[in-house]
Amino acid sequence: MATLAEVAKRAGVSPATASRIINGSPKPVTEALRERVLAAVEELQYVPHAHAQSLARANRSAIGVIVHDVSDPYFAEITRGLQRVATEHGRLVIICNSYRDPARELEYVELLRAHQVAALVLAGSGYHDEDFTRALTGKLQVYEQGGGRVAVIGRHQHAGDAVVPDNEMGGYLIGAELYARGHDRIGVIAGPKLLTTTTDRLTGLRRAARERGRTLPARRIAYADFTRDSGAAAAAALLDAEPGLTAIAALNDSMAIGALALLRSRGVDVPGQVSVTGFDDMPVARDVTPALTTVRLPLAEMGARAMTLALDGVGGGGNRIEEVGAELVLRDSAGPAPR
Amino acid sequence: MATLAEVAKRAGVSPATASRIINGSPKPVTEALRERVLAAVEELQYVPHAHAQSLARANRSAIGVIVHDVSDPYFAEITRGLQRVATEHGRLVIICNSYRDPARELEYVELLRAHQVAALVLAGSGYHDEDFTRALTGKLQVYEQGGGRVAVIGRHQHAGDAVVPDNEMGGYLIGAELYARGHDRIGVIAGPKLLTTTTDRLTGLRRAARERGRTLPARRIAYADFTRDSGAAAAAALLDAEPGLTAIAALNDSMAIGALALLRSRGVDVPGQVSVTGFDDMPVARDVTPALTTVRLPLAEMGARAMTLALDGVGGGGNRIEEVGAELVLRDSAGPAPR
DNA sequence: TGGTTACCGGAAAGCCCTTGCCCGCCTGCT
DNA sequence: AGCAGGCGGGCAAGGGCTTTCCGGTAACCA
Structure with missing residues (x-):
């Protein structure tokens, strides 16, 4: 060279x-x-x-991004927004996949700090884990004190700025919609218990139930891992445990699609016999049959905003929080409850 | 710090x-x-x-990856394979999106060379552009002379090792299948003309036609850009130009799904009136209705193999080529031609 | 013509870390 | 008691680039 x-x-x-x-x-x-x-x-x-x-030069130019998994459409979309803004600013992006492993997330923070990235963007749900949260916050604060900028997407705590989708409201909208259509026995396919995204969405669903004097009994909640196949398995479990369910609310689209596949394989009509809802409004949601009723989060925009926060040092080290709304998308997979 | x-x-x-x-x-x-x-x-x-x-240390540890667009499922899948192997070797991966812009691709090669990446992986179709190809080859050779390793996925020329999917065979398999089912007037939704992937797949299709004494007239080929919406538009154009088509072969799944959506909106039965095929076997292919008949490429594995080639300096600077087979996946979207 | 100014180019001091080499000192042997 | 041989630790030389500061030349003014 x-x-x-x-x-x-x-x-x-x-x-x-x-x-x-x-x-x-x-x-x-x-x-x-x-x-x-x-x-x-x-x-x-x-x-x-x-x-x-x-x-x-002692200058930092690259930006570090930690996501759960880029090949997951959810993160792919967020990443697209991140990249767009970064490129506009002539910044190189280094992407790391934590694969939902908190320990790996911590390691990557160190690694990226070592690489002198100008900013750090963490995308994806936080974890219910006190020790981890404390450790992460500590590391991020050290990083900020060293002059780095931090932005997180979809988690509350921590140092730095945040872009927070209203997961709780999304859950509420889904619940409200299903109850309004007369559903009573609603099964829920949740994501990993450890993730705050899961709890937030569930909380919204619970609020909708409570407002109508209902509850979400534990036996009607199956925990899966946000993948299609785990969604199918969870749907099977729910249905086996309680054949009378009239609706299944999956906490993301992939799992909803898995549920759809399972129901089809069992010859159950959707939405005739069972309604199904998703969450996130991935591009595929409109292409499955029936098209998925879901909640839209402006993922690419969230990425773009987080990157903007991170790059724009104004209010440096501030704790700016940008809330992002959730919006119900009505399609065909949720209908009236059968009588 | x-x-x-x-x-x-x-x-x-x-x-x-x-x-x-x-x-x-x-x-x-x-x-x-x-x-x-x-x-x-x-x-x-x-x-x-x-x-x-x-x-x-004068050591290079990071790996540079240039793809067309990580948020495209095709590349997301390849990237997953790349990342897995890189992580196993404790390597950091820097991903760059060229967004199918040859100029940007060249820039990224320079950028990554500047960052002293240990190896460079280029994923995604090459371009029919002599000047570009020459420039790229030149840059890659310089990089290799400087001790860097190069691996490309899905393109032929250039320095370094290559993992090459058999796009031509994939196209042939689709063609053979459609002809075997009695289709005669087949419309094709192709990708960008500039991409070698497009031409390779088309070549396969043409070979299948020729073997049966048929041809693929230009008016039955619509060029789109590999996205769902462009696929829908191309399907509309094909159908308007020649309402009698009995099959539409899209050169990737996204466009096939777009075509499916268009046909549904027009009330055309698939596969009753028109058969549709895709290419790549994205995860969604089995979840649309009707499930997509397509060609499978082992994308994640291709990524993994390319990364392995890149990391494994043996045969350094060699021009090893690994061919990857294409495999027909029969589902429901392609049926017999209507009489 | 002498002195000033402007301007352009180079020498050298870092930026932060690794590593070959050297130097004391202690141990253990004779 | 004297010496060889280790062992543990530090010195200093880079690695490739930027940037401050300085010096030399040419142009300009009086």
Whole structure:
């Protein structure tokens, strides 16, 4: 790999001059030299050593992003928003998948701090785990004190700014819709218990129930892991435990789609016999049959806003919180309760 | 941000000793010192400056990945495989989205080279563009000469190793299947003309036609851009131009799903009146109605294999090529041609 | 013509870390 | 008691780049 010194030598100038030309420093340089240097750069295919550069400049340019799993459409969509804004600002994004492992999340925070990222964006639900939360908050605070910026998506606590979708309201909307359509025995396919997203959505559902003098008994809640297949399995379990269910509310679209598949395989008509709802409004939600009634979260926008918060140092270290609304999307998978 | 010097000072040792303790160098160090240093690290929340470290060590550890768009399920799946292997090897992955812009792809190669990535993985179709191809090959060769490793997924030319799905065979399988079911007037929804993936799949389709003494006239080929909505639009155009079509072969699943949606909106029965096929076997393919007949590519595995090639320096700079088979997946969206 | 100013280029001091080399000191042997 | 041999620790030389500061030249003014 060519170095700056080599370029300088070839162009017959000092490294200082070469550096100034290459980086377009404000310091004026004669045209003749500029051309010689640029020619040398071209011939040697010189690219500045980014590490040496950021060491010398003490500047941080990359942005670290920690998500649960990029290949999950939920995070893919958030990431799209993040990337768009980052690219507009000429920032490189380093994406890390925690695969919902709190320990790995902590490791990645360290790793990204070591890489001198200018900002850290954590996307995805927090965990119900005191120790973890404390450890994470600690690390993030240290990072912020070191001049880093932090933005989180979809979790409450912690240092830094936050973009928070109204999961509780989303759950409420689903509940309200199902009760309004006369459903009474509603099964719920929840996500992992450990995730705050799961509890928030459940809380909304419970509030809707309570307002109508109903409850959500534990036997009608099956915990799965946000994947399609776990959703199918949970639906089977719910139905086996209580064949009289008239609706199944899944706490994300993937699991709802799994439930749909299971119901189809059992010959159950949706929404004739059982209504099904999802959550998130993934692009596929409109393409399954019946099209999924669900709750929309503006995922890409949430990503974009988080990145904007992170990049825009104003209010630096502040604890700005941007709430994002949830919106009911009515399609075909939820109908009136059968009589 | 704490530096090694500060840690050393606090522990009352030289930076050299601190470094050795922190990195677990083979050089033996007294237990007492070790504890003092580790305590200092803890108190100062010290994390080694990754850039300084890699500058000093002259080692490259991160891996650069360039894809068209991570939030596209096709690439999300490939990325999952890439990440898995990278993580197993303790490598950090830097993902860049080219959004199918050749110029941006070139820029990213430079950027990643500047970041001293140990290897570069390019995923996604190549382009029919001589100048671009030459430029890219040039840059990749320079990179390899500088000791970098290159692996590409789904494109032929260039330096480095390659994992190549048999797109041509996939197209052939689709064609063979449709002809076998008696279809004659087959419309094709192709991807961007510029992409080699499009041409490869089309070539397969054409070969199937030719073997049966048929052809694929240009008017029955609509070019779209691999997205669902463009697929719907292309289906509309095909049908309007030639209402008698009995089958539509989309060159990826997203476009097939768009076509499905369009046909449903027009009240056309699939597969009763028109058969539809996809390509790639995305997870959603089995959840739409009717479930999509398509061609499976083992995307995650392709990613994993490419990363393995990239990491495994043996045969360094070699031009190893791993072919990956395509496999027909029969579901419900393709039936016999109506009489 | 002498002196001032402006301007351009280079020398060198870091940025933070790793590591080869050297140097004391203690141990153990003779 | 004297010496070899380890062992544990520090010194200092980079690794590639930026940037401050300084010096030399040329242009300009009086």
